Amino acid sequence: EIVLTQSPGTLSLSPGERATLSCRASQSVTSTYLGWYQQKPGQAPRLLIFGASSRATGIPDRFSGSGSGTDFTLTISRLEPEDFAVYYCQQYGNSPPSTFGQGTKLEIK
Amino acid sequence: EAQLVESGGGLVQPGGSLRLSCAGSGFTFSDRYIDWVRQAPGKGLEWVGRIRNKANGYFTQYAASVEGRFTFSRDDSRNSVYLQMNSLKTEDTAVYYCTGLLWATGPNYWGQGTLVTVSP
Numbered sequence: 001e002i003v004l005t006q007s008p009g010t011l012s013l014s015p016g017e018r019a020t021l022s023c024r025a026s027q028s029v030t031s032t033y034l035g036w037y038q039q040k041p042g043q044a045p046r047l048l049i050f051g052a053s054s055r056a057t058g059i060p061d062r063f064s065g066s067g068s069g070t071d072f073t074l075t076i077s078r079l080e081p082e083d084f085a086v087y088y089c090q091q092y093g094n095s096p097p098s099t100f101g102q103g104t105k106l107e108i109k
Numbered sequence: 110e111a112q113l114v115e116s117g118g119g120l121v122q123p124g125g126s127l128r129l130s131c132a133g134s135g136f137t138f139s140d141r142y143i144d145w146v147r148q149a150p151g152k153g154l155e156w157v158g159r160i161r162n163k164a165n166g167y168f169t170q171y172a173a174s175v176e177g178r179f180t181f182s183r184d185d186s187r188n189s190v191y192l193q194m195n196s197l198k199t200e201d202t203a204v205y206y207c208t209g210l211l212w213a214t215g216p217n218y219w220g221q222g223t224l225v226t227v228s229p
Contacts, residue, residue: 037154046219050214050217051215056214056215057214088154090154090156094161094170097170100155100156101153102153
């Protein structure tokens with residue numbers, strides 16, 4: 001099983017600032033199968049990034065993904081009030097089976 | 110508009126069974142792999158398993174935590190996938206989501222979730 005470790009656990013920032021979220025894998029992940037999600041209270045997760053760096057349909061361009069191998073990053077260039085939420089990374093390949101990171105909570109400072 | 114809708118959640122006693130359904134519309138359901146993901150109250154996301162499409166033999170994979178107790182099936186004629194849960198434990202209490210995966214677009218379709226509560 002691939003263990004995904006997200007850091008930091010909580011990130012406190014102000015609107016307009018830049019957010020950098022990390023996802024580190026216990027073994028190499030095929031970039032094609034790395035995704036990032038945003039989840040707000042009481043809602044289903046929403047896919048932001050797939051294939052490590054491709055934005056899903058309708059996702060603003062302030063969200064970007066990068067990385068390869070065992071280190072991946074989600075960057076939000078300028079935080080909007082609606083961006084404060086919990087973010088998860090996921091590797092969704094067939095083998096090894098899919099796993100999620102434990103999440104990063106992005107809160108208003 | 111593409112959507113997935115889960116149903117069948119509810120309250121069940123430990124050791125009991127429950128069957129969840131996931132119905133898709135607005136997209137070519139049969140092309141998609143369908144994953145089940147759950148989220149215990151106040152916790153993170155946990156991948157439960159996957160059923161592949163017909164072209165890949167409807168192959169199923171399960172997380173170790175549910176292997177031997179949960180079973181996936183699908184009926185593409187009804188645009189539906191089913192999760193049969195047996196021998197339920199209190200730690201299976203969670204919101205269960207189904208998600209539709211295409212390699213070209215990632216797991217971009219998610220249902221709203223259905224709550225399963227396992228309690229005496």
